[in-house]
Amino acid sequence: MVNLFHNISxxxxxxxxxxxxxxxxxxxxxxxxxxxxxxxxxxGIVLSGYIQIVRNDDFGNRTIIEELEENSIFGTLFxxxxxxxxxxxxxxxxxxxxxxxxRIIKSVQIHNVFYTQFIQNLLQILSDKINEKNERIxxxxxxTIRNKLLEYFKIVSxxxxxxxxxxxxxxxxxxxxxxxxxxxxxxxxxxLKEEGFITIKNKKITLLYSIL
Amino acid sequence: MVNLFHNISxxxxxxxxxxxxxxxxxxxxxxxxxxxxxxxxxxGIVLSGYIQIVRNDDFGNRTIIEELEENSIFGTLFxxxxxxxxxxxxxxxxxxxxxxxxRIIKSVQIHNVFYTQFIQNLLQILSDKINEKNERIxxxxxxTIRNKLLEYFKIVSxxxxxxxxxxxxxxxxxxxxxxxxxxxxxxxxxxLKEEGFITIKNKKITLLYSIL
DNA sequence: TTCAAAATGTTGCAATTGCAACACAATTGT
DNA sequence: ACAATTGTGTTGCAATTGCAACATTTTGAA
Numbered sequence: 001m002v003n004l005f006h007n008i009s010x011x012x013x014x015x016x017x018x019x020x021x022x023x024x025x026x027x028x029x030x031x032x033x034x035x036x037x038x039x040x041x042x043x044g045i046v047l048s049g050y051i052q053i054v055r056n057d058d059f060g061n062r063t064i065i066e067e068l069e070e071n072s073i074f075g076t077l078f079x080x081x082x083x084x085x086x087x088x089x090x091x092x093x094x095x096x097x098x099x100x101x102x103r104i105i106k107s108v109q110i111h112n113v114f115y116t117q118f119i120q121n122l123l124q125i126l127s128d129k130i131n132e133k134n135e136r137i138x139x140x141x142x143x144t145i146r147n148k149l150l151e152y153f154k155i156v157s158x159x160x161x162x163x164x165x166x167x168x169x170x171x172x173x174x175x176x177x178x179x180x181x182x183x184x185x186x187x188x189x190x191x192l193k194e195e196g197f198i199t200i201k202n203k204k205i206t207l208l209y210s211i212l
Numbered sequence: 213m214v215n216l217f218h219n220i221s222x223x224x225x226x227x228x229x230x231x232x233x234x235x236x237x238x239x240x241x242x243x244x245x246x247x248x249x250x251x252x253x254x255x256g257i258v259l260s261g262y263i264q265i266v267r268n269d270d271f272g273n274r275t276i277i278e279e280l281e282e283n284s285i286f287g288t289l290f291x292x293x294x295x296x297x298x299x300x301x302x303x304x305x306x307x308x309x310x311x312x313x314x315r316i317i318k319s320v321q322i323h324n325v326f327y328t329q330f331i332q333n334l335l336q337i338l339s340d341k342i343n344e345k346n347e348r349i350x351x352x353x354x355x356t357i358r359n360k361l362l363e364y365f366k367i368v369s370x371x372x373x374x375x376x377x378x379x380x381x382x383x384x385x386x387x388x389x390x391x392x393x394x395x396x397x398x399x400x401x402x403x404l405k406e407e408g409f410i411t412i413k414n415k416k417i418t419l420l421y422s423i424l
Numbered sequence: 425t426t427c428a429a430a431a432t433g434t435t436g437c438a439a440t441t442g443c444a445a446c447a448c449a450a451t452t453g454t
Numbered sequence: 455a456c457a458a459t460t461g462t463g464t465t466g467c468a469a470t471t472g473c474a475a476c477a478t479t480t481t482g483a484a
Binding site: 055063065075077078079104105108111116119120122123124126127128129130131133134136137138140141142143179180181 | 267275277287289290291316317320323328331332334335336338339340341342343345346348349350352353354355391392393
């Protein structure tokens with residue numbers, strides 16, 4: 001996966017960050033950082049750590065909107081996070097860079113090699129993000145829990161080129177991600193095991209059928 | 213909603229299209245045009261007409277992935293449409309422009325005023341697209357048909373600043389969009405009417421409660 | 425205009441699902 | 455090391471949903 005500094009030398013990264021008037025911020029684990037970044041239209045880049053964008057609706061249903069690992073970016077412009085229902089929460093100690101979107105736009109007129117590369121990377125990342133959303137939608141539009149699970153397995157499995165899937169989060173969070181009841185999911189996973197579709201060991205799920 | 217030529221004069225649009233080696237194509241209504249555009253990484257811009265990106269899964273469930281009106285863009289890069297499950301279908305006679313993504317990337321080094329504006333527009337459009345996807349996900353993660361409908365109404369209503377919603381497509385397609393059974397949706401709409409939440413006249417739905 | 429195809433409305437029924445209420449295991453902070 | 459929090463597995467039950475089958479209306483093309 002491309003990151004914002006892909007193909008930009010360390011030196012040029014520094015120049016770039018100066019040009020864009022970037023701010024570096026640190027956050028402790030389990031901090032809600034929304035307040036810091038809604039003031040303006042900004043882009044955040046996760047340098048290290050792990051962040052989740054979650055939504056808690058009126059009746060306590062929690063949904064993971066997005067997971068942000070190292071090199072992920074997020075932004076008020078393309079994440080509708082200014083909505084009060086959303087939280088941005090660090091799940092580990094996190095270091096990130098904040099850049100005002102205006103600075104990016106205005107700098108398009110400035111012509112450095114590294115700036116050109118930066119824009120290319122940004123386009124690529126936004127495109128990747130759209131693809132991620134499409135995958136999520138593809139899963140969510142399946143009508144049964146079983147088909148949601150199988151679609152999820154299929155996508156992850158294809159991506160990694162392996163029938164082994166290592167869950168990047170807890171089963172509770174998986175249920176949130178698939179927008180299904182955790183208990184019902186647990187039941188269905190049991191069925192899938194008993195019917196010989198999968199095996200589960202801790203967070204490692206192995207598909208016993210051809211992925212197609 | 214911003215389009216790719218926002219703030220670019222007609223003259224400069226022409227120059228831009230030459231620079232990007234854009235091709236103009238025409239399609240009759242109800243044509244599947246996927247074959248034309250999967251050869252390479254391209255961006256398509258709808259000049260006039262109306263297109264849907266739909267997915268037909270293994271067991272005949274149809275889902276509308278995206279609707280493309282005038283000025284919408286789509287692309288192999290950010291729509292995962294190279295997957296064989298997807299179809300791009302014109303719903304009206306449609307005129308569109310195809311630009312190879314490589315041309316866009318390579319042209320970042322070329323510095324015209326209108327090119328700068330073009331990149332700004334592209335970033336804005338991709339951001340908007342991500343927001344659209346997030347909205348869709350927000351709806352799909354609601355657990356009941358009723359809540360999916362209400363969330364959909366809320367979003368459209370907010371967007372238009374009115375309690376009147378004019379369905380941009382048929383009820384059948386709405387059910388596809390919400391990934392629910394059409395009959396079950398019809399039943400729930402009836403309930404909502406009887407309980408005094410909404411009125412329906414043709415494709416005009418009026419909310420009788422405060423949107424909040 | 426006419427007529428076939430598509431969209432809409434309705435309803436019974438079986439299957440799936442969410443919810444609640446547990447017990448137990450694992451993880452985390454102090 | 456221990457207590458407290460969080461995650462996991464299980465199950466009965468009621469509610470929701472998908473599906474099928476049908477009648478009726480609307481749409482669109484010849």
